[in-house]
Amino acid sequence: MVARTETAFADIQGNREAYEAAQDIGIEIQWQWKTAEDDLVSDECAMNADEIRDIGNEFPSGATEAPQHPNCRCDLIPIVGA
Numbered sequence: 001m002v003a004r005t006e007t008a009f010a011d012i013q014g015n016r017e018a019y020e021a022a023q024d025i026g027i028e029i030q031w032q033w034k035t036a037e038d039d040l041v042s043d044e045c046a047m048n049a050d051e052i053r054d055i056g057n058e059f060p061s062g063a064t065e066a067p068q069h070p071n072c073r074c075d076l077i078p079i080v081g082a
Contacts, residue, residue: 005067
């Protein structure tokens with residue numbers, strides 16, 4: 001569980017850095033919360049499903065990025081030119 005959560009956190013942080021670097025050169029990027037879309041999705045994650053936000057802004061659950069809890073399987077995908 002710890003390895004999965006920490007790996008997801010590192011993945012999101014790497015993506016965030018890349019998206020912010022793209023924004024620095026004028027590319028507009030937001031991100032969209034994606035869940036595993038199954039019966040194991042937590043209530044907090046379900047609140048955020050398919051929501052789009054500027055990077056760093058809160059999603060409906062109050063989280064600014066995934067993972068928002070241990071064993072979270074959510075991801076944030078880029079929305080370019082939003």
